[in-house]
Amino acid sequence: MAATEARRASVEEYDVIVLGAGPTGENLADRAHAAGLSAAIVESELVGGECSYWACMPSKALLRPVTARSEARRVPGLKEAADVPLDAPAVLAHRDAFASYWKDDGQVRWLDSVGIDLVRGQGRLAGPRRVVVDGGRVLTARHAVAVCTGSRAVLPPIPGLAAARPWTSRDATSAKAVPGRLVVVGGGVVGVEMATAWRALGASVTLLVRGDGLLPRMEPFAGHLVAESLAEAGAFLRTGVEVREVRREAPGGAVTVVLDSGDEIIADELLIATGRAPRTEDVGLETVGLTPGSWLEVDDSCRVTGVTGGWLYGVGDVNHRALLTHQGKYQARIAGAAIAARARGVPILESDPWGAHAATADTLAVPQVVFSDPEAASVGLTAAAAERAGHRIRVVDQDLGAVAGASLYADGYRGRARMVVDLDREVLLGATFVGPGVGELLHSATVAVAGEVPLERLWHAVPAYPTISEVWLRLLEAYRG
Known part of the structure; x- marks a missing residue:
């Protein structure tokens, strides 16, 4: 017993300690490890986090049969065959498989394969660069601790709820x-x-x-x-x-x-x-002068502001910049690179937009797909948001259903596309698409927004015919007049 207690009380040191083994935490630990830093990741639930078991993967597994049937109902030769109720038990079983039956064995094997240590339990900060895990295990970080614990659903104060x-x-x-x-x-x-x-x-x-x-x-x-x-x-x-x-x-x-x-x-x-709230109520924020349960205010490298020494990072949902799995993973790549650079003593230009250590896309080029029927997809600023930001803009709308590729995709295709153009620079500030299958259109718009591609150059990006992507040509033609 004494030996066991002594082992538990011993202090283990890593370059980077990550609280939370969701997609954000996994990616940050991976980037730090790939840069030559040792990393440990602490998780109290399932490795893989919210996205793998209760959000992205199971929800899209539920929705894919819905949209597939809907689209098949609009295709000649399939209409009659597709006009049947969904097999609910089969759909739920499909969902269960994509949630890995709520077991994290595969995710744990991945951590092992890349050399990242997994510590099971609730991790809490216990002062600068120090983490205590349930059971008394103590970890210290040479360079950084990253809080990647995500967010949780909030119940509003409704009587009886x-x-x-x-x-x-x-x-x-x-x-x-x-x-x-x-x-x-x-x-x-x-x-x-x-x-x-x-x-x-x-x-x-x-x-x-x-x-x-x-x-x-x-x-x-x-x-x-x-x-x-x-x-x-x-x-x-x-x-x-x-x-x-x-x-x-x-x-x-x-x-x-x-x-x-x-x-x-x-x-x-x-x-x-x-709505959602940050899962920061039980991670020891009070031991470093922060408020438990609060969103973490960070700079563009995701380093928490107001903490002496600059060793604490808040990455993913906890910083409230963009509550999306892919943005959390993006922030993790940025933060992992920033931690590695700082560990090597490499200067970081924090004011360098679109640089290797700045999560600029969080404010200017966030992509999102709503997997409804029809899908809704957007990136960058809406027209209203662009005007609030002081841009001089022009909005260009097109009927997606009028594009040849859309009419081939489904009979009676209904949809709409919009681009928001910065008139002073003639670059795209945002784009929105609504219609069947438009989620796969979104990355082209994301590249245009994040790359600040001039519209004159986009004119030379020729969409294949006949695809729904030909809407880009229609939008540019409408803009040119």
Whole structure:
């Protein structure tokens, strides 16, 4: 016993310690290790994090059969064959496989293969460069500690809500059966995607939104087209409403949602998708002068500001720059490179936009796809955001359905494309696409925005015919007049 206690009390030293083994933490540890630094990663749940088991992978596995069937219904020769209900047990089994059956063996093997040490347990800061893990194990970092613990769903302060045991995003992506009646509160990405999936799997879905439309962070037409499609699929959408109270009389029983109008909606399950908070309430921030449970303020290299010595990094959701898995991984690459450079004593130009150590894309070129039916995809600034930022802009819109490739893709293809142009520099500030399959259009727009490619040069990027990407030519023609 004494030997065991002594081992647990011993201090282990690494160049970099990462709290959180989600995609962000994994990528940061990998980049640091690839640069020649030793790294340990501390995880209290499953290696692979939220994305692998409760977000990106299971949600898209639920949604892919939905969009595939929808598109097949619009293709001659497949319409009749595709006009059948989805096999819900098969879809859920497909989801389970993509969530690795909520086991992290494969992710652990990857960590082993690249030489990153895994420490199981809750890691907490215990002063500068020092981490204590459940059980008394103590780790110290020569160069950096990175908090990559992600975010969690938040329940708003609605009377009766917590006692009613509502679904959060985790429950919505991992449920074992299709609910008969589902109420979804929230019109953002999670609310829209889960309403799309569970409606297609057979649930009666009511979507309640406080604002006047869906997907408020995108161009308004994106939410309008997605709302039309949800209504056609049989979902009920109510905008401009607030939930006043929630009641569930017995475990497993029906839940009653009371609106501010006094109307009551009865459902079998209630999904709350109204916001997220950082998972920083139990990582020891108070030991280094920070507030537990707060978002971490960082510079463009993701180094936490206000911490003496510059050894603490906040990467991914915890810094609230862009709550997306791919942006967290991007930040991890930037932060990993910055940590390695600083460890070697290499000067970093923190004011160098688009440099190797600046996560500039977090503010100027964030791509996102909503895997609804139809898909909605955007990158960069919306027209409204560009105007708020003081840009002199021109907005160019095109009907995606009028492109030859779209008409071949599906009968009655409905969609829209928009580019937002900076008139002073004649470069793209943002782009939005809505329509079947548009997620695969997005990276071309991301390259144009991040690369600040002049429109005159884009004119020479010839889209293959007949593809939906030909919309780029239509947009440029409309801009030229």
